[in-house]
Amino acid sequence: MNWVSTAEIVQVIEHRENVREYIVRLEKERKYPPGSFVQLSLELVTASDIWPESRTFSIASFKEGSMRLIIEKVGSYTSRIFDELQVGRQCTIKYPYGDLFRAGTSDEKHLFLAGGLGITPFIGLAEYFHGMGKIENVALLYSARNAGDLIHLEHLNNLFGERLKIFITRESDHQYSSRRIDIRDIQEQAALGDHVYVCGSRSFTDDMLSILRKNNFTNIHTDEWD
Amino acid sequence: MPENEIRKLILEKTKEYYDAKYSGNKYKEGDLIPFAGRVFDENELVNLVDASLDFWLTAGRYANDFEYEFAQFMDVEHCILVNSGSSANLVALATLTSSQLGDRRLKRGDEVITVAAGFPTTVNPIIQNGLVPVFVDVELGTYNIKVSELEKAYSPKTKAIMIAHTLGNPFNLKEVKAFAEAHDLYLIEDCCDAVGSKYDGKQVGTFGDLATVSFYPAHHMTMGEGGAVLTNNAELIKIATSFRDWGRDCYCAPGADNTCGRRFSMQYGNLPTGYDHKYVYSHIGYNLKLTDMQAAVGMAQLEKLPQFIQQRKDNFQKLRAGLDAYQQDLLLPEATENSDPSWFGFPITVKNNAAFTRNELTRYLEDHKVMTRLIFAGNITKQPAYLEIEHRVIGDLKNTDLVMNNTFFIGVYPGINDQKISYILNQFKDFIVSQ
Numbered sequence: 027m028n029w030v031s032t033a034e035i036v037q038v039i040e041h042r043e044n045v046r047e048y049i050v051r052l053e054k055e056r057k058y059p060p061g062s063f064v065q066l067s068l069e070l071v072t073a074s075d076i077w078p079e080s081r082t083f084s085i086a087s088f089k090e091g092s093m094r095l096i097i098e099k100v101g102s103y104t105s106r107i108f109d110e111l112q113v114g115r116q117c118t119i120k121y122p123y124g125d126l127f128r129a130g131t132s133d134e135k136h137l138f139l140a141g142g143l144g145i146t147p148f149i150g151l152a153e154y155f156h157g158m159g160k161i162e163n164v165a166l167l168y169s170a171r172n173a174g175d176l177i178h179l180e181h182l183n184n185l186f187g188e189r190l191k192i193f194i195t196r197e198s199d200h201q202y203s204s205r206r207i208d209i210r211d212i213q214e215q216a217a218l219g220d221h222v223y224v225c226g227s228r229s230f231t232d233d234m235l236s237i238l239r240k241n242n243f244t245n246i247h248t249d250e251w252d
Numbered sequence: 253m254p255e256n257e258i259r260k261l262i263l264e265k266t267k268e269y270y271d272a273k274y275s276g277n278k279y280k281e282g283d284l285i286p287f288a289g290r291v292f293d294e295n296e297l298v299n300l301v302d303a304s305l306d307f308w309l310t311a312g313r314y315a316n317d318f319e320y321e322f323a324q325f326m327d328v329e330h331c332i333l334v335n336s337g338s339s340a341n342l343v344a345l346a347t348l349t350s351s352q353l354g355d356r357r358l359k360r361g362d363e364v365i366t367v368a369a370g371f372p373t374t375v376n377p378i379i380q381n382g383l384v385p386v387f388v389d390v391e392l393g394t395y396n397i398k399v400s401e402l403e404k405a406y407s408p409k410t411k412a413i414m415i416a417h418t419l420g421n422p423f424n425l426k427e428v429k430a431f432a433e434a435h436d437l438y439l440i441e442d443c444c445d446a447v448g449s450k451y452d453g454k455q456v457g458t459f460g461d462l463a464t465v466s467f468y469p470a471h472h473m474t475m476g477e478g479g480a481v482l483t484n485n486a487e488l489i490k491i492a493t494s495f496r497d498w499g500r501d502c503y504c505a506p507g508a509d510n511t512c513g514r515r516f517s518m519q520y521g522n523l524p525t526g527y528d529h530k531y532v533y534s535h536i537g538y539n540l541k542l543t544d545m546q547a548a549v550g551m552a553q554l555e556k557l558p559q560f561i562q563q564r565k566d567n568f569q570k571l572r573a574g575l576d577a578y579q580q581d582l583l584l585p586e587a588t589e590n591s592d593p594s595w596f597g598f599p600i601t602v603k604n605n606a607a608f609t610r611n612e613l614t615r616y617l618e619d620h621k622v623m624t625r626l627i628f629a630g631n632i633t634k635q636p637a638y639l640e641i642e643h644r645v646i647g648d649l650k651n652t653d654l655v656m657n658n659t660f661f662i663g664v665y666p667g668i669n670d671q672k673i674s675y676i677l678n679q680f681k682d683f684i685v686s687q
Contacts, residue, residue, distance in 0.1 A: 027319045027330055027489070028505060056320055057329075059486065065511060074303075074312030074544055077508035123503075123511055129486060250514060 029056055030073040033066075033119040035111050036092060041177055044099040045143065048111060049092050052119060059129060060088045060154030061147045061223075062122030063249070066095065068110055071118050079103060084146040084225070084249065085122070086178075088153040093119075096146045096177065126223060126249045127151055132158050137216040138166045139207060139234050141226020145177055147249055148225065152185045165189040165215040167207050169230065171196040189215070209237050218242055225249040259305055266301045270294035285672050287597060287623045287663035288470035291560065295552040303548035310506045312544035314551050319480075321554055326447075327455045328463070328482045330489035333547060334496055337444035337466020338373035339540040340479035341414075344440050344462040345377035347481075347492040348412060350535060358383055358438070362411040363644065365437075367397050369652045371628040372635070374416050374442045379641050386410065386644045387633060389651050393586040395599055395627060395659070396423035398651070402431045405646045410435065416442035418627070419661060420472075420564070420596040422451040422588050425459045432460075440464065444479070447472040448561035448594030457482050462492070467546075470665075472560055472594060473553035475546035491535070499537020502530045506541075561594045563666035567673060568595040571664065574677035578684055581606035597661035599627060601654065607687040610658045616683045622662060622676050630656030 031054035039047040067080035081103050087094035099108050111117060126147055132155060138148040145168055155161045166186050170176050173194055182190055191211060192202040203211075216222055222243050224234045231250055238246050253261075270293065279285075303314050315333050323331035334340050348358045358364070360382035366375055368387040378385045388401045395418040413432055417423055432439045439460035443449070447465055449456045457463030462485075465471075467478030481492045494500060501520060504511040512529060519525040520532045553560075568585075575584055583601035587593050602610040614624040631652045632638050633645065662676065 027323065027332065028503075029316055029320060030313065054317075054320075063513075065508075072306075072313040073316035073505065074306040074308035074314075075507070077505065082511075082513045120505070120508070120511075125486070125490070250517075 028120060028123060029054055030071070030118060030120045031055070032070060032116050033093070035113050035115050035117070038111070038113060041096070042174065045177070046097055046099075046108065047086070048095045048097060050095065050117075050119065051092050055090070058085070058122030059124075059127060061085075061124060061127035061151045061249070063124045063147070064093075064095065064119045064121040065123070066107070067118045067120075068106060069118060070116060077120070080120070081107070082123075084150070086146040086149040088150040088157065094149075096143060098143055124249065126225075126247055131221060132160045132163065134163065135216060135220040136164045137212065137220055137222045138164065139212070139222065139224045139226070140166065140168045141230030141234075142170055142175060143177070144224075144226030144230065144249070145182075146225075148223070149178055149181070151223075152182065156185050161185055162189075165191075167191050167193065167211055167215065169193040169195060169207050169226070173197070173199045173202065191215075207234070209241050212237065212243075213241070216243070219245060221245045221247060223247045223249070259302070262305065263298050263302060266298050267294045270297045279669070279672060281671075281675055282621060284621045285623060285663070285668065285676060286665075287625050287661065288665045289667050290469045290474055291556070291666045292549075292552070295555070296549045299548035299552045300545055303545045306544065308544050310543060311541050311547065312506070314544045315542065315547035318547045318550050318554065321551070322480060323482065325554065325557065326457050326463075326465075326482055328458055329484045330486065331480050331482050332489060332493050332496060333542050334479045334481060334540045335542040335546075336477050336540075337464060337468060337471070337479040338376070339496075339538075340444070340464035340466065340481045341373050341440075341442060342377045342380065342538070343481050343492050343495050343540060344464050345381055345383075345414060346495045346535075347462060347488055348438050348440075349381050350491045350495075352487070352491055352534070358411050361409065363407060363409040365402070365405050365410060365413045366415050367652070368632045368645075368649055369395065369627055369630065369655045370416050370418065370632065371444070372632060372637075374414060375632055378414060384409070384642050384644065386646065387649060387652075388646045389649050390418070390655065392583060392601060392651050392654065394421050394423075394588050395419065395585075395655065396421060396588060397428065399424045399427035399431070401646050402427070405644075406435055410437060412438040412440065414440040414442065416444065417446035417449055417456050417593075419585075419599055420446045420449050421585065421593045422446065422449050422456050422591040424588055425451045425456070426590070429459055438462075443482075444471065445596035446594060448557065450592040450594075451588070452590050458484070461485060462488060467550060467553075472564070472596070473550065473557050475542065475550040475553070478542050478546045478550060494535045495537045496540045497537065498539050499533045499535035500530070501532040501534040504530065560666045564595050564664045565593075567664040567666075567668050568593075568598055570670070570673045571598045571662070571676070574673065575600070575680060578680065581608070581684060595664050597625065598664050599659055599661040601659040604658070608683075610660055613683060614660050617662070617679055620679045622679050624660045624662055627655050627659050627661065
């Protein structure tokens with residue numbers, strides 16, 4: 027089931043020049059599966075209107091009362107979002123969509139592979155596992171170009187502890203592994219039957235899928251966009 | 253005048269129209285007492301007109317809200333609206349044939365356990381999908397499946413159970429569910445006549461893999477035509493939605509494109525990569541959607557549903573008490589153990605040793621303006637359309653035949669008030685005393 031709801035912007039966090047986090051409060055707040063995504067439109071419409079131009083964003087939270095969306099300014103529509111979505115402004119959200127995560131598997135082992143802003147659905151999923159008391163079943167390999175690109179690091183550290191490994195690909199950083207994620211990193215955290223999730227840029231996703239398939243991982247789940 | 257003010261005016265006038273047209277209709281003795289019917293006030297009319305002014309026509313904002321609110325009421329995760337309870341049964345059964353279920357899918361020739369004393373469209377989807385119905389007898393009094401016969405009905409081809417909670421009386425969910433689990437069978441609960449019924453304190457429709465509901469005017473609440481498929485299984489609801497919506501793989505709502513974000517980049521079947529996802533079909537589906545005008549009526553009815561359910565229970569108890577004296581001739585209904593039925597009707601079986609027949613009694617009641625109904629198809633294996641279907645029968649369906657010959661039901665719907673109950677009971681008394 028999917029619902030159309032008016033959403034009010036209650037807070038905007040600027041992570042960096044082109045990346046903002048919007049915390050929204052939904053008029054029709056309803057349960058949704060962790061790892062879902064939404065369609066966001068700047069127009070105010072109902073489910074009885076032609077759905078206007080919109081963009082798709084993963085939900086970066088799994089808590090009642092509000093929803094977090096992390097948005098990168100990459101084109102004209104996201105520029106409009108940056109210009110127009112101020113605190114107090116309303117937009118329309120249609121949700122939930124996606125089948126990244128299948129309920130009923132929380133007792134199994136899960137590995138999240140995040141590239142850049144591909145971290146967003148994993149934040150919501152991690153909050154879900156934490157809420158279930160099953161966060162020890164999950165590990166996260168988080169890759170970003172620069173250390174400054176890492177988002178919600180303290181929150182992720184608190185959730186994952188030792189099961190969070192960070193990779194920086196475009197600069198040397200003594201705190202983290204300054205290289206790409208490779209098969210040894212994956213095999214340290216996941217056995218062949220475990221669930222492995224990939225979310226990131228097209229090239230990150232393709233690289234990870236290639237590595238996983240070459241090494242006989244079969245329970246692979248992706249969150250991909252055109 | 254601005255558009256929203258015109259709309260407000262129209263809706264105010266609609267309320268006035270309701271008052272003028274409907275609010276003065278009062279029952280007087282001798283008027284027909286239907287077994288069921290619409291019970292509504294100005295809110296249904298206002299919602300209906302409101303939705304029509306949207307002129308969205310297909311499922312829209314009211315359907316969107318209804319699916320959520322009704323799922324909450326039924327205590328399930330997922331609800332999709334369809335255009336009838338029969339369509340809900342078709343979608344639910346077809347869902348289990350999806351290749352996306354792998355080895356667990358129902359395949360042509362597989363068997364589905366059901367009963368013959370029921371409504372045809374509980375059975376029809378089984379036949380329409382090339383499956384074989386296996387008919388088990390029913391118990392008298394509850395009119396539900398005789399659970400002691402379940403093991404006899406099982407064969408290596410058995411893959412599912414699809415049965416209704418007869419006239420709102422839950423079937424023995426404890427035994428049926430245990431049997432389904434022991435043999436790894438799917439269970440579809442047909443709740444078309446049982447919205448609000450509870451078993452072991454839980455809503456019916458929450459025990460099986462899928463459940464179905466009807467919103468036809470005779471039912472617990474109405475949209476005119478309408479129904480719903482319910483489940484707690486995210487995979488099954490996605491497949492059910494596909495079967496409802498032409499069999500398409502795409503899950504965009506009406507009027508939306510590229511919800512998945514991969515409309516032109518994926519490869520399906522033997523289609524070329526990037527073939528428009530809107531026109532990719534993963535099932536041999538139907539179009540069984542309803543309109544937003546139906547859902548709009550449903551939203552107003554949903555507000556009244558708890559009260560409707562209570563009135564049905566109260567009317568049942570009043571009839572039960574009033575007919576208690578005639579148990580020598582009449583077999584009166586019994587709620588299934590551990591259940592709290594939200595009755596659809598009040599079933600009565602005329603005993604074989606009674607001084608009169610079922611048909612003599614129902615003819616008298618009908619002549620005196622008390623509407624009666626049979627338990628639908630009676631013994632469905634004897635209906636003309638079913639004489640040549642492939643099926644199996646367990647035992648001799650003795651009770652099912654008795655239901656066909658001796659059983660009928662009268663109404664308990666919220667439109668029946670104490671005055672009508674009193675009149676109905678008087679008709680029974682007059683008839684039985686005269687025998």
